[in-house]
Amino acid sequence: MRIQTDAEPALDAEDRQRIAGALAHGDDTLHETALGGVRVCGPANAPRLLLSHGAGAGHDSPFLSRLRHALAAGGVQVIAVEFAYMARMRREGRRRPPPRVEGLVAELSAWRRAIDADGQAPAWLGGKSMGGRVASLLAAREATPGLVLCGYPFHPPGKPERLRLDHWPDLACPLLLLQGTRDAFGTRAEVESYTLPAQLECHFLDGGDHDWQPPKRLGVSQAELIDAAAALISRRLAPVDRRRG
Template sequence: MERHDIQGLGPLVITGQARRGRLLLAHGAGAGQDSPFMQRLREALAVEGVQSLAFEFAYMQRMRDEGRRRPPPRVETLVEEFACWRDSMSQGSPGPLWLGGKSMGGRVASLLAARDGADGLALCGYPFHPPRKPESLRLDHWPRLSSPTLVIQGTRDAFGTRDEVAGYALPDAAELHWLEDGDHDWKPRRASGRDQDGLIVEGARAIAEAMSRHACGDDAWPSE
């Protein structure tokens, strides 16, 4: 794991080697890159040969500096910030760069991809709707998604369960990998016989396989 400070953008945590690709990875609304979930996900991705480039939005950095919580800014602001990170990470680096994130971070990545396109998307616990508000769908931009899009979702996710998502009209570019009995943080119930670490490993493997499957042309990463 390497920590870098990118001028004008802030700190970046780089984990793993890009044997199967690079993933620019954003966090969720309430927890940054130091959350146990994000740390374990980056470690699992590294094992699978995916290099994660993990950044934090400016509001999260201010939370750390001020020592108090603050809400995220408007999503349009986050999209522009994500775009700056994408542009910086794309300069002078070979191979495709996938965009992705946890919950809100994945939503922002998908909005950016719908606007500008992307080599691919990895959305971890996509917030299809707010909890207990299944009518408030966050899918208006999805018809504009044309890049390979992988959603890794717990079957019990309060932001979109398997039964709920089955009724959505998703674009052909989208594919779903369901983590059995996982919630929004991919935590299963003890009675399921599964554990969160196992589901994180499964999710990371699904991301790596999707990146390998969609790699093609001169910019593709070499297969293992």
């Protein structure tokens, strides 16, 4: 089922050329389009991950920057797309709340159509926090090769009764979850108590919070947890034998 919205901006020929060039070069340059900004990091013809950002920080954040470069080093082409409200935040230099989630799902659907138009194998969907929720909502409605969730917001902090899992029974694709054990949006104990899809592959990052920042006493850094998560994602999307080929 295709997600449609009357407010969806149209990509012109120049936008499509920018996207095609970004996919070909994979050099992490920011390209502006009618849908928002897009950065592509990683080799062309590699397995693709269409990655969405969280509510308050875009793809220029240290977290997402390190994640996509680590994934690219592991043989994944990361297509980091920007929602329109975040593009406006970036241009104006001031914070804005995200719009309703249904609008973001429609935006992500439009991004996917633009990316998949080149005829290569469809991209997996993925996202950090809110971006993962949006990706999962789209994957529950449209056929998707697979889904990568980085710090899924199972519930608002302090409100464990407000679960965001109603659509999860409709997820039929491979599902990879990377979650900090101390994540206020869903701790390890909470996540392990949920009834989740049988195809879920879940990895907990020891000591990590919602941004995978561990306490100093553990002697491990946020960067190390990001790199460990990227290795797990790369292993799933780009197996070693495929990367060597």
